[in-house]
Amino acid sequence: MKKYFLFYLLFSAVLVAKAENGYELWLRYQKVNNAPLLQSYNSIISSINFAGASATTTVAKEELIKGLKGLLGKNIPVTNSITANTLVVGTPATSATIRSLPIQSQLKSAGDEGFVVMTTSTGGKKVTTIAANTDVGVLYGVFHFLRLLQTQQPISNLSFVSAPKIKVRMLNHWDNLNRHVERGYAGSSIWDWHRLPGYIDQRYIDYARANASIGINGTVLTNVNANAVVLTAPYLEKVAALANVFRPYGIKVYLTARFSAPIEIGKLKTADPHDPQVQQWWKDKATEIYQYIPDFGGFLVKANSEGQPGPQNYGRNHDDGANMLADAVKPHGGIVMWRAFVYSHETPEDRFKQAYNEFKPLDGKFRDNVLIQVKNGPIDFQPREPFSPLFGAMPKTPLMMEFQVTQEYLGQATHLVYEAPMFKEVLDADTYQKGKGSQVAKVIDGSLHNYNHTGMAGVANIGSDINWTGHLFGQANWYCMGRLAWDHTLSSEKMADEWLKQTFNNNHNFIQSAKKMMMGSYEAMVNYMTPLGLHHIMGTGHHYGPAPWVDNVGRDDWNPIYYHKADEKGIGFDRTATGSNALAQYAPELQKLYGNINTCPDEYLLWFHKVSWDHKMKSGRTLWEELVHRYYSGVDSVRSMQKTWAGLKPYVDKERYDHVNMLLAVQEQEAVWWRNACLLYFQTFSKKPIPAKYEQPDKTLEYYKNLKFPYAPGNG
Numbered sequence: 001m002k003k004y005f006l007f008y009l010l011f012s013a014v015l016v017a018k019a020e021n022g023y024e025l026w027l028r029y030q031k032v033n034n035a036p037l038l039q040s041y042n043s044i045i046s047s048i049n050f051a052g053a054s055a056t057t058t059v060a061k062e063e064l065i066k067g068l069k070g071l072l073g074k075n076i077p078v079t080n081s082i083t084a085n086t087l088v089v090g091t092p093a094t095s096a097t098i099r100s101l102p103i104q105s106q107l108k109s110a111g112d113e114g115f116v117v118m119t120t121s122t123g124g125k126k127v128t129t130i131a132a133n134t135d136v137g138v139l140y141g142v143f144h145f146l147r148l149l150q151t152q153q154p155i156s157n158l159s160f161v162s163a164p165k166i167k168v169r170m171l172n173h174w175d176n177l178n179r180h181v182e183r184g185y186a187g188s189s190i191w192d193w194h195r196l197p198g199y200i201d202q203r204y205i206d207y208a209r210a211n212a213s214i215g216i217n218g219t220v221l222t223n224v225n226a227n228a229v230v231l232t233a234p235y236l237e238k239v240a241a242l243a244n245v246f247r248p249y250g251i252k253v254y255l256t257a258r259f260s261a262p263i264e265i266g267k268l269k270t271a272d273p274h275d276p277q278v279q280q281w282w283k284d285k286a287t288e289i290y291q292y293i294p295d296f297g298g299f300l301v302k303a304n305s306e307g308q309p310g311p312q313n314y315g316r317n318h319d320d321g322a323n324m325l326a327d328a329v330k331p332h333g334g335i336v337m338w339r340a341f342v343y344s345h346e347t348p349e350d351r352f353k354q355a356y357n358e359f360k361p362l363d364g365k366f367r368d369n370v371l372i373q374v375k376n377g378p379i380d381f382q383p384r385e386p387f388s389p390l391f392g393a394m395p396k397t398p399l400m401m402e403f404q405v406t407q408e409y410l411g412q413a414t415h416l417v418y419e420a421p422m423f424k425e426v427l428d429a430d431t432y433q434k435g436k437g438s439q440v441a442k443v444i445d446g447s448l449h450n451y452n453h454t455g456m457a458g459v460a461n462i463g464s465d466i467n468w469t470g471h472l473f474g475q476a477n478w479y480c481m482g483r484l485a486w487d488h489t490l491s492s493e494k495m496a497d498e499w500l501k502q503t504f505n506n507n508h509n510f511i512q513s514a515k516k517m518m519m520g521s522y523e524a525m526v527n528y529m530t531p532l533g534l535h536h537i538m539g540t541g542h543h544y545g546p547a548p549w550v551d552n553v554g555r556d557d558w559n560p561i562y563y564h565k566a567d568e569k570g571i572g573f574d575r576t577a578t579g580s581n582a583l584a585q586y587a588p589e590l591q592k593l594y595g596n597i598n599t600c601p602d603e604y605l606l607w608f609h610k611v612s613w614d615h616k617m618k619s620g621r622t623l624w625e626e627l628v629h630r631y632y633s634g635v636d637s638v639r640s641m642q643k644t645w646a647g648l649k650p651y652v653d654k655e656r657y658d659h660v661n662m663l664l665a666v667q668e669q670e671a672v673w674w675r676n677a678c679l680l681y682f683q684t685f686s687k688k689p690i691p692a693k694y695e696q697p698d699k700t701l702e703y704y705k706n707l708k709f710p711y712a713p714g715n716g
C-alpha cells in the first residue's frame with residue numbers, strides 16, 4: 001500500500017505543472033520542451049570558453065551557466081580550450097580568440113555597450129561567439145543569447161550586432177524612505193532602507209539581473225517628491241550598498257535632489273542658486289556622494305512643480321537651478337535630469353501649454369551635462385495623450401523621455417494593460433520639426449539634433465509583491481520599457497512575443513491568443529476610461545476610478561470639469577485658435593491636421609475641440625452615439641479578454657492562471673463602473689438616451705458619485 005502511495009505521489013508530481021508565483025519574471029530558464037530544437041542547441045553548445053575575471057564578467061558567466069543549465073537541462077562544461085561548438089565569450093581585451101575571430105568590423109559597430117552574437121569559425125572549428133568591446137556589453141550579449149533559447153529561435157547561423165540607441169536607460173522609483181511608493185500598486189518599496197547597508201536582500205540582485213537583461217543601466221532610487229535626508233551620510237552609506245550590488249550589472253545609481261536641501265540638511269538660510277554658499281554646499285555634497293559611490297550617476301530634480309521647492313522661489317529660473325547642480329556633479333562625470341513637469345499655481349493659462357511656455361525660452365541655456373526630462377504628453381500620463389509639444393521645440397537641449405510604467409491612470413495594478421502600443425504611439429509621432437520624418441524617437445535618440453546625451457526613463461511599477469508588479473502582466477510593461485530604451489524600433493508584437501515566451505511558454509496557440517489579448521488591451525482601456533480624447537476625469541487624489549463630475553478641488557486644473565468642459569452644447573477642450581490655442585505649440589502641419597475638426601484623428605478629438613453632441617463623426621455616428629459606442633466596446637473587449645484567458649487555462653500553471661483570471665474579473669467590473677459612471681454623467685448634458693440595444697446601467701449616477709476610497713493605494 002505504502003509503495004503505491006509513493007508511486008502515486010511521484011507520478012502526480014510529474015503531471016502537475018510547477019506552481020509559479022511570478023517572482024522569476026522572464027528569467028525562468030525552463031528546459032526547452034522541443035526535442036529536435038533541444039538536440040540542435042546541444043550540438044551547437046558543447047562547452048563554454050569564457051574570458052575575463054571582472055565583477056561584471058563573473059555575473060555574466062554565472063548567468064550563462066545557470067541559464068544554459070536550465071534551458072538545456074544539463075551542465076555545460078567551462079573550458080580554457082576551444083573545440084568545435086565551443087561558445088566563445090569575451091572582449092578583445094580579455095580573449096585572444098575574440099581578437100582573432102573575423103568579427104572585428106561587427107565589434108566596431110557594437111560600440112561601448114553593444115554586442116555581437118555570431119556563428120563563425122576559428123582554426124577550422126565552427127564556434128558561436130558572444131563578443132563585445134566591454135564587459136557590460138558581454139553581459140548584454142549573454143542575456144540576448146539566453147533570450148534566443150528561451151524563445152526557441154534557431155542558433156545555427158547567427159549574425160547579430162546590437163547597440164543601444166539611447167544612452168541613459170533608466171527606471172525612476174517614486175519610493176519614499178518610509179517605503180511608501182507614490183503611485184505604487186505592488187506593495188511597499190523594495191528598498192529596505194532600515195536594514196541597509198548591512199542586509200542585502202536577494203531581491204536587489206534579482207532586480208539588477210532583470211534590468212540588465214533588458215538593457216536598463218540606471219535607477220533613480222528615490223521619489224521626485226524628494227526628501228533631503230537621503231543625501232545625509234547614513235543614507236549615502238545605504239545607497240552605496242545598493243550601488244555595490246548593481247555595479248556588476250552595469251547599473252548606475254541616481255538620486256533625487258531636493259532643491260531646498262541646503263536649508264534642510266545644510267543649515268543654510270537659503271537655497272538660492274546664485275548664492276555662492278549654496279553653490280559651494282552642492283559642490284561639497286557632490287564630492288561627498290562620490291566618495292561613497294564613485295560611479296554615482298547624478299541627480300533627478302522636480303522643481304517648482306506641485307509644491308516642490310525650486311529656483312523660482314528665489315526669483316531665478318530652471319536653468320539657474322539645473323546649471324548649479326550640473327556644475328557640482330560635472331567634475332565627477334555626473335549628469336542632471338531636470339524635469340519639465342511644471343504647471344504654476346498662479347498662471348490661469350491652459351495647463352497643457354505651461355511646460356512649453358516655461359522651457360522653450362531656455363533652449364540652449366543649460367550646461368552640457370543637463371538633460372530635460374519630459375513626460376510623454378503635455379498633461380500627466382493620461383490613458384492617451386498627444387505627444388508633448390516640447391519634443392518639437394528644443395533642438396539645443398537634450399530632451400529625455402519620461403514614460404510612466406506604473407499604471408496610475410491606467411487601472412493601477414488591477415487592469416491588464418500592455419503599454420508598448422502607447423509608448424510606440426508617442427515615439428513614432430512626427431513632430432515635423434525638421435520636416436516630415438522628425439519623429440519623437442529621433443529627437444530623444446539624439447539623431448535629429450545631435451544631442452550629446454540621450455535618455456529614456458520609466459516610472460517603475462515595482463514593489464515588494466511576490467511577483468514584483470502587482471499584476472503579473474505588469475511585468476510586460478517593465479520589460480518593454482527597457483527593451484524600447486535599447487531599441488525603440490522594436491514592435492509591440494515582437495516584445496509581447498518575447499515576454500510571453502519567456503514568462504509562460506512557447507506553445508503556438510498560447511502565444512497567438514495571449515499576444516492578441518495583450519495587443520488589444522491598451523485600446524480597450526482607453527475606450528472604457530477616456531475615449532475620443534477625454535482626459536483627466538479620474539477620482540481626485542488617489543486617481544482610482546471615474547469622477548468626471550468633480551468640480552470642487554482647490555485649483556481649477558485639478559478638476560475633471562476643467563478638462564472635459566461638458567455642457568448642453570457639447571464636450572471637449574477647445575485648444576484651437578478660438579480657444580486656448582495650445583495647438584500653436586505644434587508644427588504647422590499638425591496645427592492644420594489637429595486644428596480641423598474633420599481631420600483631427602478621433603483619438604485626439606476632445607483634446608483639441610469642443611464638439612457638439614450632434615456632430616457627425618467619421619463613423620457616421622453622432623458624437624454622443626460614438627461616445628456610447630466606445631465606452632461599450634471597451635467593456636466588450638475586457639469580456640473578450642476574459643474569454644481568451646479562460647481558453648488558455650490548459651497552458652498555464654494554476655497559480656498564475658487564477659491570479660490573472662481573478663484580476664480580469666475585477667477589471668471587467670471596473671470597466672463597467674467607468675462606462676456607466678461616465679455615460680450617466682455626460683448624459684446629464686447631452687440629454688440623449690443610451691440606445692436600448694445596450695445593457696443599461698444598473699446603478700444611478702448618485703451611487704457612483706457617493707463612492708469613496710479613503711485607503712486606495714499609492715496616494716501621494
Ligand code: GCW
Nearest residue numbers: 174182183224225341380716
Ligand atoms: O502624475 C502625477 C502624480 C504625482 C507625481 C507627479 C509627478 C511624483 O499624481 O503623484 O508626483 O505626477 O510626476 O511629479
